[in-house]
Amino acid sequence: MTITSSDAVSYFATQLRFRTDAADVHAALESGTPGFTLLDSRGDVAWAQGRIPGALHLPTAEIARRGLDLLDPTLPVVTYCWGPGCDGATKAALAVAKLGFHVKEMIGGIEYWIREGFGVETDDGIVRRPADPLTSPTAGVTCDC
Template sequence: MSAVLNFAPASANESVAYLQHKLSFYTDAWDLAQDLAQGISAIVVIDARSEDVYQAGHICSAISFPHRTMNAASTAHLDRSKVYITYCDGIGCNGSTKAALKLASLGFQVKELIGGLDFWKRDGHPMAWGTTAGEWPSASPAAHCGC
């Protein structure tokens, strides 16, 4: 008996519904980089790590907003019409999940960045350092992930 087929696969319609639902929770580095390069203003990238690690290197244009500081008062200035993309170090860190949970609990639309900063760097996307978000480079590399 097949280990893969030991559990019957979902129907095509069930797969479509599940996969569309799954994609509503996450984005990947390539899709985010493409939107940032195009200046899509409907999204805001949030680095959910501590301020000191943000300063040591972050996604270009991301704002520092440590998940530990998120609450109704500290998020009052955020634009509720935006979609907030949260990230942390990578798959071994759940800071982005904690940030997304806090923001969603407060009524914000959120997505998590798959693989966090680790995958962002692996794919060679623009970085910034210091206390400012940094501006997206006008001539960012034209790379393709092959997906």
């Protein structure tokens, strides 16, 4: 089977419709008007360990039961979980989509949020680690991608 450039365009355009990354989410949150609800789909222990500032905590197992009460139907939802080795954000996105919301998955999860040097909220305040030079530029603002 031959894959055409039009197949590739369709595939990659679809990915961009349903996925975003930590840098884009961070930029949107920093704007003050992100235009979406950021949903942390991890459990209580993970949430207490640290979360993205401004995120709504709604574990995947509770989305079907509580999602309509907690999510704004006028806003799209961006889900995140631990990281690329975890499909929790995908499962959460599916659950949110089943409720009728437009939803995207934040690839890389909180792992790449932290690795890019963005702040994580704990009960004691915001914690920030230096950017990991293997995953994020350390001398510039963005990766220019």
